[in-house]
Amino acid sequence: MTPFQNASAWIDAENAQDPNSETHQSNSYPKELLYSNRMYERLMDFYPNASEEVQIASKAQHICRWKMPRESYPMDRVGYLKWREELKKFHAQTTAKILEKAGYSSVFIDRVSFLIEKKLLKKDSETQLLEDVICLVFLEYYFDAFVQKHDREKMKNIILKTWNKMSENGHQEALKINFSDANLQLIKDSLGL
Structure with a gap:
């Protein structure tokens, strides 16, 4: 091996x-x-x-x-x-x-x-790639549980923090995730889309 x-x-x-x-x-x-x-x-x-x-x-x-x-x-x-x-x-x-x-x-x-x-986030391309993947996995598999646990304002804050850690490629990939209608709307509201 x-x-x-x-x-x-x-x-x-x-x-x-x-x-x-x-x-x-x-x-x-x-x-x-x-x-x-x-x-x-x-x-x-x-x-x-x-x-x-x-x-x-x-x-x-x-x-x-x-x-x-x-x-x-x-x-x-x-x-x-x-x-x-x-x-x-x-x-x-x-x-x-x-x-x-x-x-x-x-x-x-x-x-x-x-x-x-996660050293040199935003400056090191591979650190950024890893952070994008962390955020994508969170949004795809763990986001829904967070929505059920926290109020809307707290969730907007979590979404903004997550979004700010990601690259433009990460953003585009995140918007392809199959969110529920309500969660997609929450994300769009948080980001002003």
Whole structure:
């Protein structure tokens, strides 16, 4: 097997240990394994020529996330931001160990870590590509649950923040998602379209 195949299998094996599950099309999956698969599939659909570094970063974006629960940090804005920063480092370090075992060079591993930590967003084309994919996966698979949990004004804010992180290509792709009529209208209202 190639280093990529080994690394992918090992990332999947880690994510398959998630004790949280999510149902999709009547089947139950470990939550982060399902997320990882959605990220990789969306990346390859959106940008099939993505580098191996971006492909691995997409699969490992949430690797072992359940080991660092949100509740382990103060439940305020500062706590949330600290959790997000430390999560990125945790995901990058967890992935780096797998890539070392797979035989990747330190240059390759550093690049994957750079991408997972989302450095130089808007300036680095591959960081931007990964962010587009994160936003597209959120909008396609997780947006509906957010709409049911939050009021309209909060949702407008979430939509604007998501939109502002994306590139123009990401925007065009997002508008192709099969949203419900109500959710599509909410997005258009939020963006003034």
